[in-house]
Amino acid sequence: MTNISKEDYLRVIYKGIEETGVVNPTMVAVHLNISNAAVTDMIKKLKREKYVSYNPYKGIQLLQKGKMEAIRLVRRHRIWETFLYQIVGIPWYEIDEEAENLEHSSSDNLIDHLERILNYPEFDPHGHPIPKKDGKIPRQKKCFPLDQIKIGNSGIIQKVNDHSKEFLFYLFNSGLLIRKKIKVIDKRNFDGSIIISVDNKELVLSDKISKNIFVEKIK
Amino acid sequence: MTNISKEDYLRVIYKGIEETGVVNPTMVAVHLNISNAAVTDMIKKLKREKYVSYNPYKGIQLLQKGKMEAIRLVRRHRIWETFLYQIVGIPWYEIDEEAENLEHSSSDNLIDHLERILNYPEFDPHGHPIPKKDGKIPRQKKCFPLDQIKIGNSGIIQKVNDHSKEFLFYLFNSGLLIRKKIKVIDKRNFDGSIIISVDNKELVLSDKISKNIFVEKIK
DNA sequence: TAAATAATTTAAGTGAGCTTAAATTAATTA
């Protein structure tokens, strides 16, 4: 088991739990774009080495050891994203891709340096919390996927849960950035799409999009 | 052939040629800390794919394609070193280790950004030239290994040719840094050691050390 | 120039991380 591949599995499991509460082998396979058989194999090893617990059809859990490793990796990932965005000047929709590689190639010491330069940020440019060196996770504002906001209500975008370049590029060009205020104008029940206003412009968003934008409710 | 391992081979070959003029499989094996048999295998592949030419006992040469790749990697390595040193604040004797990993994990685009932030430096903190985006190598001052400088003569340290932490840490603590002026006070023929002065202090350096310090002669 | 030495290659084998195809098992639905 190489470190890189172990770390990738743990990151996917961690983020899966963070986002949907449960993770099964199929989800891991989809995220890593490999076969289910490969995942079965690796889960066995991760289980044998006490990174995870696993019962078929019951989902994968992170054990203490696995959670620590995952959080360390997520910390590296999110600090890199923040650094690339704030200091290096890489666009919002490209930082994830770049951080995906750098996260496996930097010492904890380097990450601590970057964190200091950034003045100990609590959230990355996608609105996700950056674990502290001791593993603590900054408290997040309570927020909801945009598709659950009622017509007429407003909110502030606090987080996006999809890091794909295309998705973020679309948001970027539509002005749907973190901290932006939006209002739900209307909803179409037949296809789940939603009409919102942002910057005095109206936008139609598919449910695929609105499910991945998380807003804090405001009155 | 994975990218990382191919790149490591090409870097070692490139630096070997840069430093000693010729490279044979044994040297590559020593630098990468692997067996000769593994090198034989990989050289075959690199040859088949036109990265290098090779004749047993005659040394390995870089072909156009291999040289380009190697220069691209060396560029990434040296820009990272410079960035880690100047912007991040990692000590001189630790940057090589860190850059060794980062060099394989960053896009050309990211490297270009770092280069811009650094204001297009020509040399890295060890005094080595940083290849430009187009592959051009900045011209270096003519310099000589310290052990070849005659008694009574002075020079300015322009380059070090060993990146090991222990070596650089020793130089660092002795004040033997790039741009420092030194003077050769005496030489001991029986063991090749050399006595120099730097910052009004006298130091005894073994030939192992002085061979790896390159100075520009001054009168 | 023959013997010694050093460099290189060949041979056989390992472990990691994958693959596809087939078999099994659990969950869901009619």
Place this chain on the structure above:
DNA sequence: TAATTAATTTAAGCTCACTTAAATTATTTA
């Protein structure tokens, strides 16, 4: 609850980058 569907595992096999041990070949030295 039986049948269908979906999730998971097993089996067999591949490639890559290594290893060690033995064999070969070139270079150096006596």
